[in-house]
Amino acid sequence: ADDDDQGDDAETDDTTADDTDDQAAANDKAKQSNPPPNPPRGLMETSAQFASNFVPPDYLIDELLQRRFVYALTGMTGHGKTTVALLIAIYVALGLDLDNKEVEQGKVLFFAGENPTDIRMRWIKLCEEMGKEPSEVDVIFISEAMPISDAAIRKRIDNEAAIHGP
Numbered sequence: 001a002d003d004d005d006q007g008d009d010a011e012t013d014d015t016t017a018d019d020t021d022d023q024a025a026a027n028d029k030a031k032q033s034n035p036p037p038n039p040p041r042g043l044m045e046t047s048a049q050f051a052s053n054f055v056p057p058d059y060l061i062d063e064l065l066q067r068r069f070v071y072a073l074t075g076m077t078g079h080g081k082t083t084v085a086l087l088i089a090i091y092v093a094l095g096l097d098l099d100n101k102e103v104e105q106g107k108v109l110f111f112a113g114e115n116p117t118d119i120r121m122r123w124i125k126l127c128e129e130m131g132k133e134p135s136e137v138d139v140i141f142i143s144e145a146m147p148i149s150d151a152a153i154r155k156r157i158d159n160e161a162a163i164h165g166p
Contacts (some may be wrong), residue, residue: 092108
């Protein structure tokens with residue numbers, strides 16, 4: 001009877017060994033198809049990690065302004081910030097090259113809250129100079145000052161922008 005028990009144990013051991021081999025192979029295959037998740041990132045990145053997050057620039061105005069960025073024009077009063085911003089807006093809306101730089105045509109949202117009366121006057125004159133009616137130029141204006149960092153204001157802007165389209 002002891003010999004029979006040893007035989008049974010040997011069979012059980014062989015079956016367990018086969019199962020273990022099959023399981024190990026399955027685990028190896030699973031690891032290859034599902035690599036382990038990256039460990040949580042700290043403040044530091046290796047050179048490879050840092051470089052792997054590179055996204056090539058998507059220029060709105062070639063080599064000058066990238067899409068989906070916010071830019072600030074700063075300077076002294078009366079030195080042309082509004083004029084430059086309006087010029088960029090109309091060139092983007094019309095898809096006109098700016099100083100030999102390709103400009104991707106698109107809709108513009110212009111925040112005119114600082115001095116909407118002055119900006120309105122300048123816009124009308126700029127459209128006239130460009131030979132366009134304001135209705136022909138795809139620029140949308142917000143003519144009141146508001147804290148765009150406020151979540152409720154931002155939601156309202158997003159909702160109204162969706163109505164006007166991309």
